[in-house]
Amino acid sequence: MNLREIKELIRIIDNSSLTEFQYEKDDYKIFIKKEGKVLKNKYTESVEKEETSGEALFTEVEEPAKQMEKEDENLFVVVSPIVGTFYSAPGPEAPAYVKIGDRVKKGDVLCIVEAMKLMNEINSDVDGEIVEILAENQSIVEYGQPLFKIRKV
């Protein structure tokens, strides 16, 4: 991930209702957290660092993060992994995958986001109840845009 992509990521997260974002791949980790107006971003490529490993930096930021999770700790927000069109149902005639009040299990399909004819099924990461659907059927959603709020059970 280059600087431009990180900036883009920050912009998207800044505009979303996300309070935390964590991303790990190969030799780098990104952890972004919003506390009111404060935005933190730690980024490291552990290969290039000699003494400080990515691990250590990551832990440093995580600690204050834990204190922030009081109110919403049971609320899980599903965000879109791609830019595309949001579909709440598998076809024009078909019933919606989920509606408010539905119980879902980890791995259940919640919706499809389509871009360039790639149909992306979004799964629930948690067991819980759908409390809010934040995107309208057939609307364009951005990368990182919140789609569902699920109360964990």
Next chain:
Amino acid sequence: MKNKILEFLRQSRDFVSGEDISSSLGISRTAVWKYIRALKEEGYEIEAVSKKGYRLVNRPDILTYSEIKDYLLTEYMGRKIFYYNSVTSTNIIAKELAENGLEEGTVIIAEEQTLGKGRMGRKWSTPNGEAIAMTIILRPEISPFMAPSITPILAVSAVEALRKLTGFDVKIKWPNDIVLDSKKLCGILTEMNSDMDMINYIIVGMGLNVNQENFDDEIKEVAVSLKSFSGINFKRKIIIAEILNEFEKNYEIFKVKGISEFLDKLKEYSVLLGKRVKVISINNSFEGEAIDIDKDGSLIVKKDNGEITKVLSGDVSVRGMYGYI
């Protein structure tokens, strides 16, 4: 065992006695005879002459791994093939197999699809024996937001394979059709299952018209096959192998370098660029000129009011194509 007997017959090129087969493979003469019969039912022409034995006269254009592998140059694409006579759709089967952990490069092929999937549930018909319906399972370690590019990567690969094998001027109609003679030759449908930051699997399916003689009145203005265009019959197994060969090569490049490596090809093969197009998306439609392919693979259209807009989703029609005039 059936495949071993087939290999035996293929390698000898001349008559092989039933006794040779039975002793080499350690099975009874009756078993040999049963397997030969099964092969005949699959379409293999096997001549049986007393005192001489069996000889393979003609191999059918069936799409098993034994038939395709001779033309494959890949490391993993198509190294495991599931071949069915009739399925609901190869994408549906591929999803089930992917859920069960089948590895990257696994290919599902069917002679007939009863519920062939187009975009948003539209049906795509694949008649028996004349078309190619296949789906590839992928598990790339890339970010989900890169995944929409898999469709154009397969499109480029298929165009290159088809140009090489046929010499026809096949082109890409952004983002997921391959066209010949202003008609649809092939459609690609990609489906992904992912979390926010990790792809569980991608299945990329294609329906390709090969040897259909002609099409029903209602679709003949919009559909074409290699045969209806040229009058020539094509061997489907060679086409499949060549597409997989091209795709493995391009997919490996894409995973490292992204779609930017393919922009020149996407522009060169595009049938839309420079044309007047009508973009029909969900909440609005507009007309304009397709002027470029953006660095993320999306289409850039200059609207009639001069506004330049990026198209990521929706259907694009071109004048003079698919019956849109």
